[in-house]
Amino acid sequence: MAVNKQVKPDEREEQQPEQSKYVVEKNEAWRAFGLVSAIGIDLAICTVGGTLLGQWLDGLLGTSPWMLLLGILLGLTAGIYGITKLIAVFNSDAKK
DSSP, rough: OOOOOOOOOHHOOOOOOHHHHHHHHHHHHHHHHHHHHHHHHHHHHHHHHHHHHHHHHHHHTTTHHHHHHHHHHHHHHHHHHHHHHHHHHHHHHHHH
């Protein structure tokens, strides 16, 4: 006859093999790598997009280099805003 024993959460952690701790650490490393990659890609795409938009507007309006500079500035601002959102999501997931 099998006896069902209630296992407390603390006891479950003690019963896990060492390999599962390695997997958790490996997952955290991949999450950190993903965050750093997303930060770089987000900043690069926003800056390049702002630059291209500024160049296009300069050609259209004949306001060289002002729209280019404004586009770069807006692209950097959008990239930094996106980065703060990514970090906020990463921190809220890490606390769970």
